[in-house]
Amino acid sequence: MFQIAVQTEFCAAHALTIAGLVEPVHGHNWRVTAVIAGDALDADGLLCDFHTVEAVLRDITAAWNNRNLNDSEAFNRTSPTAENVAKVIADSLAERLNGSLAPHAWVASVSVTEAPGCVATYLRPHP
Template sequence: MIQQMYPAIAHRFVYELNKDMQFAAAHYVPAEQAGKCRQLHGHTYFANITVAGDELDASGFLVNFAILKQLIHDRFDHSLLNDDSDLFDDERPDRFPTTEVVARTICELVQAHLDGTANRPRCLQVYVRETPTSYCLYRPKDGESL
């Protein structure tokens, strides 16, 4: 994994953790304006997930790193993102597997898990690097339900 510094988000939580991971996945963007990206191609995605909260769980974790890996890496690694019809859609632009949508979707998956925990931490941001020169940062709005 490339050692990187990610943009920090200001918050008032006591704890913050960041989980880096990478996954290899293919996709295509089903839009005329996508140019070459309309064709099936792959990337080694680098993702950073920022979770924050005030309380630890019964194991002393804000969230177990292994759970984050299971939620994201195990689902996306060596997949065709477009085939995951629960998350992505070839008809709705807000669900095309672009870098922006992948970042938002990772945040939604993580927050859905966190909402079911007793300590209820928040996924504050997701950083997704698709290529060495292109990345997206997604931050849900304060109070936004995911």
Template sequence: MYEVTVEATFSSGHYLRDYHGKCENPHGHNYRVLVTLVGKELDSSGLLLDFKELKRLLRPIVEYLDHNMINELEPFTVLNPSAENLARYFFDQTNTRLLELTRGRVRVAQSTVFETDSSAATYRE
């Protein structure tokens, strides 16, 4: 099995609903996202997926969230914008784009969202 990972960053605000503590108040983070892809077969160039192509796939997802209040964006108007839910969001959004691009040859193995340098949440299936 082959794996490739890329990193993306963005800055956004959010607050947690149904939470009692500092994070119930609006605040911001400089997020760091790691998305890891997996697949059994390489393409004709010997790549699972070109890093440049994966970054291109991530760009609209990152730009949607960047410099916005995440709570005001779908699906986070209802879904709590926790690091865990953001990790799932990146996983699902990237997988959808990959399915169209690679016809299932490559899929997301995991997505990790760092809210700080020392705090992260990961989603995998």
């Protein structure tokens, strides 16, 4: 099994409702780590070019940079928790990288660090 990991960062605010209580809007410097996994490499010896993953990851998060996640269409129906941010990024990354990955490679996980020591990870099932 092979894995590559690509990281990016963005700044965004959010407000969560937890147990019926609404938090005030607050911001984070979010760190995102995407992991691509696969059993075999392509003809060039890659799962996927790091630069390709990085460009797509940055494009996804650029829509949220310096904004409030609660105002994003991606979170119209779900709360912008770190867990949900990780899932939205993972699903979008997988959709947009379709065709760029080696055969038998997939977006395995996305981890989102909201603050030092506070990390949420979404594990995508093996296709």
